Amino acid sequence: MTVEAFAPAKINLTLHVTGQRADGYHLLDSLVMFADVGDRLWVEAADRTSLTVSGPMAGGVPTDRRNLVWQAAELLGVTAKITLEKHLPAAAGIGGGSSDAAAVVRALTTLYNFPVPSAAVLANLGADVPVCMQSGLTRMRGIGEHVDPIGNTPNWPMILINPRVEVPTGPVFQALPRKDNPPMPAIPAEWDISWLAAQRNDLEAPAIAAQPVIGKVLQELRESDGCLLARMSGSGATCFAIYAHDDMRDRALGQLRRDCPKWWTQPTEACGVKWR
Template identity: 70%
Template sequence: MTVEAFAPAKINLTLHVTDQRSDGYHLLDSLVTFVDVGDAVTVEKAEKSTLTVTGPMAAGVPTDSRNLVLRAAEMLGVPAKITLNKHLPAAAGIGGGSSDAAAALRALTTLYNLALPSVSDLLSLGADVPVCVPATLARMTGIGEQVAPVVNEPVWPMILINPRVSVPTGPVFQALPSKNNPPMPEDFPDWKDWDTAAAWLTTQRNDLEAPAIGAQPSIGQVLTELHDSKGCALARMSGSGATCFGIYFDDDIRDRALKKLRGDFPNWWIMPTRPLGHPMA
């Protein structure tokens, strides 16, 4: 028996850093969505766990215990032959490793008929893993352990761009001038009204955007190109970078912007996408 699970890219539509705990962990208030671009994890029973990485982004991905996919199998205590088909760039602010681990957990618990681990166990794999397990529009708070689903997700056309640079998360957080920033409002807009929802998002922030641009100025260029593309309702960086996203309201307008951006910047990773609009099974 073989079980496959999709590992969608995680997009921080907002990311507000609201405080820092005495142990160094930052408190966040983030609106997170998941899109139809991602990796795939395939598992089957075996005598011992192994990991093979394939796909266009396989180069440099570890196949030992440094990979969260193997650590997820170890957490469950079940051996498996695991294949990770890698399509997302690494260290890109779109939760690739965390989403891979979450997909491995979904696949392995199905394969072995097990319950998913507790939130505290998920956190031991990474702060983004709890939100990546259901992989649906959610408000993520605390250090990542508090995940509240949000209904009526807008599935607007989007473009993802990574200028093929890596941004280390730690230094970006350290460069943040203030660790005590306002959270999002308690009430969200009507997500079924795309214009209102996008206008509301423009009033929110990614607090890590400025320090990430300081570390990698090409992120600023990406945001400018997205913002200036015709029909873009919002351009913002995801996570700690370097991937940025643009939101559009029409597929044709998005696709024309996509064609131009790919023509102007052939060396960038540029992908069309849209939110999944439903939780992962």
């Protein structure tokens, strides 16, 4: 029996860093949604764990226990043959490794027919893994162990762009001028782009300092016709832009691909994900 799983790109619409624990873990308050682009995985029962990686973003991806999908199998106490098809860039702020790990957890608990571990247990794999177990708009708090589904996800035409630079998460957090920033306010029952625009990604400035090209990405997006909001996701370097209409998004996408052909540029819809 083979079980297939989809690992969607995670988009941090907001990311407020609200504190730091004595053990070094940062406290977050983030509004997260998922895109319809991502990686794909297949798992099969096996006497020992193995991992094969293919796809356009397979270069440099570890195929041993350094990979979070391998660690996810170990956390569950099972062995499996795992096949990973990589479409998302690494160290990109869109949860590629964490989403892969969450997908493997879903697939292996289906394969072996046992319950999904709690968010607190899954957080041992990484702060983003519990939220990547969700399928729609979610508020993530603490070190990632508190996840609260919000409800219906807006279907926004969006662009994801990564200038093909990696941004290590640790140094970006370390460069924050302060760690005790204000959390997000209560999310209104009827919220819109203007409310979202008033929020923040506290990691955006230190990530731009580390990789100035991120600032260029945001400028290109913000100057494109029909862009309602552009912001960096996670710790970077991937940025997103929300557009008023599909045709505006598509025109902007075409121009960006002509102007910056070496960048990873993807059209997407931010939507509730069906695990397929």
